[in-house]
Amino acid sequence: MSEQSAQEGILDFLAVPVLRVEEGTGQVLSANAAARALPFSLEAPAPGSVLDETGALLPPERFPVRRAARGEPLEGALFRWKTSQGDRFLVVHSRMDRSCSPAVATVSFQDVTQWRRAEEDLLRALGARDTFLAVASHELKSPLTTLQLVLERLQRGARRDVGFSGAQVAERLEPALRQVRRLGVLMQNLLDVSRARNNRFDLERERFELGSLVREVCEHFTEQARQAGSALTLEDCPHVQVHWDRMRVEQALTNLVTNAIKYGAGGPIAVRAELRGGVVLLQVVDRGVGVAPDDHERIFNPFERASSGHRGVSLGLGLYIVREIARAHEGSVELTARDGGGSCFTLRLPREAEEEGYE
Ligand SMILES: Nc1ncnc2c1ncn2[C@@H]1O[C@H](COP(=O)(O)OP(=O)(O)OP(=O)(O)O)[C@@H](O)[C@H]1O
Ligand SMILES: [Mg+2]
Known part of the structure; x- marks a missing residue:
């Protein structure tokens, strides 16, 4: 040779x-x-x-x-x-x-494509976290400012002994309570993110009828949707017993419905449920701005937001929490673009825990 x-x-x-x-x-x-x-x-x-x-x-x-x-x-x-x-x-x-x-x-x-991609992902995640910290601190601060103003006004009134009636006090406390609720939701989301990150999303499963949960969420958000110009309709829901953590699934559906209201551009929003084999498909469909195909996976990561043009509160946590709730139930969530614009989010949850004694 x-x-x-x-x-x-x-x-x-x-x-x-x-x-x-x-x-x-x-x-x-x-x-x-x-x-x-x-x-x-x-x-x-x-x-x-x-x-x-x-x-x-x-x-x-x-x-x-x-x-x-x-x-x-x-x-x-x-x-x-x-x-x-x-x-x-x-x-x-x-x-x-x-x-x-x-x-x-x-x-x-x-x-070195793989390493380069990992580096890019890491840098993007760090950037998203920095933006999150900036948005979150702003979001935590503005309810506190309102709260302080309301309380100071009440205190001044009390000092001057102006003699507010019960109704006046109640009316003045209303914006303060709204801000406290907003702070509560924010803190709950932050807590859930750290729970999910530490794999501590423990479920408390119970048996209940699917329709009762879906109807409750839809009824709860009908008015909020109407104020955003959207008609929220529950299209289909089979009569079926499920064995889920009711509060968690309600939270997941709530996150999808509030997104549809936020990003739905005032178009109609449909919620439907379907049973396929042993799996329940919960769908929330809107006709809003939609999400670019390249962002379909990314938006389920914590702190990630797409450029959807919405200018209100937006921390990029909702979908991450939905995904973790789905995972804890051995299910999944995915986004498909809706023909003619808008988004369709599908939550797939097995009716029952896979193994006996799973909980
Ligand atoms: N129905 C939808 N239509 C269009 N874009 C959406 C929709 N749902 C989510 N998105 C995009 O995905 C991003 C992530 O959504 P996610 O619910 O995780 O966070 P968020 O709504 O920004 O903030 P929050 O933590 O308050 O839920 C949003 O910022 C938005 O860009
Ligand atoms: Mg959201």
Whole structure:
């Protein structure tokens, strides 16, 4: 066996794609098995398909193999390859061997796409958390300000002994109570997030009739929906007994319905339930702004919000809590775009716990 074919045998063994190219011409003398298996070209990518670390498009003479063939050493330079299966990030090393004539450059391409994506996800999650902290502190502060104003006014009145009637006191306390309820919801959501993160979403299952829960939630939100211009209708609901944590499922359905009101752009909102096999499908459908397909998965993560144009309270926790409640019930939640605009959220929950004694 010649030394060259022995070397090529060793290169074939490597998981990292490696090319050996002739100095000057850039002609590929050999490509190891990993390089041959790639579904895109390393040596002659299409013009406009390779970018540098900063995201700038490279002209063909700056493509890594051309640079290596000119004798420019590449020491871990990062490139972004546009391929038909999405972008790939490659770290390129090259070395010129001048012991033979013509000289030969060995170029390796390490695929770091996975790490790069993980890094991007991490940075986005950190960014989302920072935004959350800013929004949450603002959200915690504004009810407190209202509360303080109301109480101070009452205190001033009491000091001056103006003699408020019971009805006047009750009326003045109303905005304070609204803010306390708002604070309560906020604190509950924060508590639930930390519970879910520590896998401590303990369920208290009970048997009850599905319709009673669904009707209750719909009736509770009919007025709020009407104020937002939306007609909220319960379309279908089978008569079926379920074995769930009633409070938690109510909370999940509430989060979906309040989202539909918030992001439903005043269009009609439909709630329906269906039994398929042993699984209940609970659907909330709106005709609002919808969610871009790229955001369908992301919005279920904590603190994540899509650009939906809504300007009210929005912490990005509701759907995360829905997903964790679904998981705790061995179910799932998913978003599908509604034909003609809007969103359809489907909560799938097995009627019964899978194993006996699950609770
Ligand atoms: N029905 C919907 N239509 C359009 N966008 C939606 C809908 N439901 C949720 N979204 C998008 O998903 C994001 C995440 O929703 P989620 O309920 O988790 O948080 P939120 O509504 O922003 O805040 P909160 O913590 O108060 O629920 C929202 O910010 C919004 O961009
Ligand atoms: Mg929400």
